[in-house]
Every structure is written in structure tokens, then in C-alpha cells.
Amino acid sequence: MTGKKVDITSGCQWQLIREEAAKLAETLSQSTEYRRFLAARDRLSESDNASALAELRQRQMALRLCSSFIEDTEDDLSEYDSQYMLLAQDPLISDYLFAEGRFFRLIADVEKVFSERLDLWQDEDSTSSHLETDINLN
DSSP: OOOOOOOOGGGGHHHHHHHHHHHHHHHHHHHHHHHHHHHHHHHHHTTTTTHHHHHHHHHHHHHHHHHHTTTOHHHHHHHHHHHHHHHHHHHHHHHHHHHHHHHHHHHHHHHHHHHHHHTTTHHHHHHHHHHHHHSSOO
């Protein structure tokens, strides 16, 4: 090795990686999981409860942020759970959440393949905990 830094952004490798990523995205866009996710999202967008789900998701993010600062969120989480259960009874929301969960599992599987092939994680425990905390597994 000569010690020279190689800038892959100017070479063929960078372009090849982008092209392969585009092919992967195209393949994902043709998957059953993605088509079901889009259909459920479109049906939900026409529903009156679409905004209620968006508000609940914002609240979920706020609760996660608060809990990461070790704030007491037990009462808020209980109220959140009650609201979630109520909204999940709506068939459009339930279908959407299910389709979203299936599609994000597919994305998580792709991420896991990259992580394993590229040796991105120190051990299996850190990989599985990373995937479980970053993805909504419905």
C-alpha cells in the first residue's frame, strides 16, 4: 500500500455503488410489502383519523426523547398506550400499521445483511438491539 488516500467519490466504484443502490430501491419498490404499504397509506390518507395517527406519532417521539433524559414518563406512556389502542381499532389505521411494520421489517432485513457483510457491529447483541430500537416492529 502506498499510503495515498483514494477518493472513491471520483471513481467508478462510487457510481457503481449508487447504481446498485438504485437497483435495490427499485426491487424494494416492486415488493408486495411496499405495494401493500402504499395502498394502506393511500387509504389512510383519505381517512379522518390520518391526522390523529400523525399526532400520536409526534407524541411518541416526544415521549422517547423525554425518556432518554430519564424523565418520569410513566403516566404519559399509559395515556399514549390508551390512545394508541383506541386508534388501532380503526381498520384503516390497523391495516396501515400492519403494512408499515411488514415493510420496515423488510428494510431491517436489508440493513442486517449490510451490517453482517460489512462487519459494522461488534457482536450479534448490538446488532439485534439496534434493529429493535430503531424500527417500529408491528
